[in-house]
Amino acid sequence: MNADEFGQRVLEWFDAHGRKHLPWQQNPTLYRVWVSEIMLQQTQVVTVVPYYRRFVERFPSIRTLAEADLDEVLSLWAGLGYYARARNLHRAAGILRDRHGGEMPLDIALVQALPGVGRSTAGAILALSTGQRQPVLDGNIKRLLSRFAAVPGWPGQASVLARLWTLAECYTPTERVADYTQAMMDLGALVCAPRRPDCRLCPLAMGCVAHAQNREMDFPGAKPRRDLPVRATRMVMVRLATREILLERRPPVGVWGGLWSFPECPLEADVVDWCQERLGLRVAIQPLWKSLRHTFSHFHLDITPVPVIAEAECAKAVLEGERFVWYKSDDVQRLGMAVPVRLLLTALTDDLLNYEDRNE
DNA sequence: CACGCGTGGCC
DNA sequence: TGGCCAAGCGT
Incomplete structure (x- = not known):
C-alpha cells in the first residue's frame, strides 16, 4: 500500500x-x-x-x-x-x-x-x-x-x-x-x-x-522488564489541638515535586528528636494504626505514618514561612496538594481525625 | 541508553 | 489482585 x-x-x-x-x-x-x-x-x-x-x-x-x-x-x-x-x-x-x-x-x-x-x-x-x-x-x-x-x-x-x-x-x-x-x-x-x-x-x-x-x-516488541524496587519512608503527621495539620512543600524535583505533603522523617531518626531539631517542635507521639503502600509505575513506596501532637504556641511561632503551612481540610483545594488530597489527606487525615474523635 | 516520573483501569 | 498499560520527556 x-x-x-x-x-x-x-x-x-x-x-x-x-x-x-x-x-x-x-x-x-x-x-x-x-x-x-x-x-x-x-x-x-x-x-x-x-x-x-x-x-x-x-x-x-x-x-x-x-x-x-x-x-x-x-x-x-x-x-x-x-x-x-x-x-x-x-x-x-x-x-x-x-x-x-x-x-x-x-x-x-x-x-x-x-x-x-x-x-x-x-x-x-x-x-x-x-x-x-x-x-x-x-x-x-x-x-x-x-x-x-x-x-x-x-x-x-x-x-x-x-x-x-x-x-x-x-x-x-x-x-x-x-x-x-x-x-x-x-x-x-x-x-x-x-x-x-x-x-x-x-x-x-x-x-x-x-x-x-x-x-x-x-508488535511492538515487548519492553524488557525488571521488578520494582521498594522504597520506605516515614511521614510525620503533626497535629495541633486546633486540628490543624502541618504540611511541608516538597522539593521541586522528584516524587510529587513541588506539591505539599506531611514532612518526611528519616527511618533511622528518632521521631521526637527529629521534630525537635528539624521542626523546632515538642511533640507527643500517638499510637500508629496502620502503614501504607503506594504503588507507582516504577517503584513501591512503603509509608509509615506517625501521628504526633504538638504544642500550638511553639509550633505557630517556629513554622511560619513559605516552606510549611498549617491547614484544615477546607484549605486543601486552595493550596493545590495532589498527594495530600488524594492519598494523604483523604486517607491518613480522615483516620487521624476519626481517631481523635473516637478518643474524645 | 537507562532511568525517574503518577494515576486509574483492566484482567 | 498484582502486574501491565496509557497521546513522552528530561537527565
Missing part, C-alpha cells in the same frame, strides 16, 4: 468514525492544543478531559498561564500525575511571554525547544492546530505502525524508533494533516488497541503485515 492510499483510507475512516468532539478540538488554537498534548502524555483521554476543562477555563491563554503562580498551576494539576509536566508548562509559558511575544512559534525547532515538548508533542501541536505537515509518533501510532509494517524490536531502542519515525514521516499526507493525525491516534486507541485489536474495523488491515501473518500481538 503506497502512502497516498494509506492517507486516503485513514481519512475516510476518520470522516466516519474519528473523534471530533474532544474539548481541545473545539477552537483548536496552538495554546489549547499545546495544553492538551502535555496533559495527554502517558495519560488517557477520559482522565484528561475534566482536568483540561478546569485548566483552560482558569488559564485561557499563554499570558494568563505565565502570570499565574506555580502553586495555582499545580493545584489544577493535582491528581493528574507526572507533575514535571505542570512545572514545565508554566516555565514554557514564561519563555513564550518573554522571548516569543506571548505567542507559540510556528517553527517546529522552536516549539520543540520548549521545556516538556519533545519531537512528537511538537509535531502534534503544529499538525493538529495549524495543519502544518509534521509527523507524530505517540504510543498509539508506534503500535499501529509497528504492526502495519511488522517492525521487530522494542520502540525504546534507538534503531527501532528511527525506523518508526521514518514510517510516520513517509505516511503523513500533505493535505488534511490535522484530521490525519487525529485519525492515526484514534485508530491506535480505538481499533489497533494494545490488548484486543479489532482488525475487522481497520481501514488498513488489507495492507497490514502483522495482520496478514496473524501476528498482531507480536
